[in-house]
Amino acid sequence: MRDDAVAGVGRAGRRVDGVVDVLVAVAPDPDLDAEAGERAARQLRAEITELDIESVRAVAAGPLPDGAKGADAVTVGAVVVALSASGGVLTALVETVRDWLGRSGARHRVSVTIDGDTIELDRATDAERRDLVEAYLRRHSGD
Numbered sequence: 495m496r497d498d499a500v501a502g503v504g505r506a507g508r509r510v511d512g513v514v515d516v517l518v519a520v521a522p523d524p525d526l527d528a529e530a531g532e533r534a535a536r537q538l539r540a541e542i543t544e545l546d547i548e549s550v551r552a553v554a555a556g557p558l559p560d561g562a563k564g565a566d567a568v569t570v571g572a573v574v575v576a577l578s579a580s581g582g583v584l585t586a587l588v589e590t591v592r593d594w595l596g597r598s599g600a601r602h603r604v605s606v607t608i609d610g611d612t613i614e615l616d617r618a619t620d621a622e623r624r625d626l627v628e629a630y631l632r633r634h635s636g637d
Contacts, residue, residue, distance in 0.1 A: 512578060513548055516587065517607040519572040523600035534602060538594050539573055545586050548576035584608075584634055588627050591615060595623075608634050 520538055522531030543550055553572050577583040591604050595615055603616040613630040615623060 513576050514578075514584070514608060516575045516577060516584070517553070517572065517605075518542065518575055518587070518591065519605045519607075521603040521605075523602050526600060534598065534600065538591065538604070541590050541594055542573070542575060542587065545577070545590060546583055547587070548578070550575050585631050588613075588631060592623060592627055596620070606630075 518538075520535040522534050526534070539550060550573050553574050575587060577587060588606060591606060592615060595602060595604060601616070603614060605612050605614045607613075611630075611633065613626060615626070
């Protein structure tokens with residue numbers, strides 16, 4: 495997802511009183527029908543709400559990323575997650591996304607954006623995804 499795709503959200507990355515807003519956008523596998531894509535996005539949202547977070551709210555993700563087939567592929571899974579800027583909650587959030595992708599046999603793509611810095615997780619190998627996640631977490635860790 496391009497940085498301008500979060501411009502409509504406006505608050506992703508906002509840090510107030512030790513809480514940071516993180517945009518998590520799911521682009522379901524383009525080969526799935528709309529209902530299956532929505533179900534997959536709801537499953538990830540449910541897993542995210544199990545974490546020690548402040549809140550989760552649905553948002554429209556804005557313009558489509560290059561190669562997207564339609565608006566529903568992006569907007570069904572866009573949420574802003576408010577979480578503590580310290581204490582490892584960001585790591586838990588990214589690990590939850592990574593684990594969800596690993597369990598799915600579909601070609602979903604998930605982007606996580608903080609302060610305009612986006613990491614996109616999709617069909618990378620486990621080792622590539624791990625290295626990418628570790629570098630991203632180091633940039634945004636409040637610890």
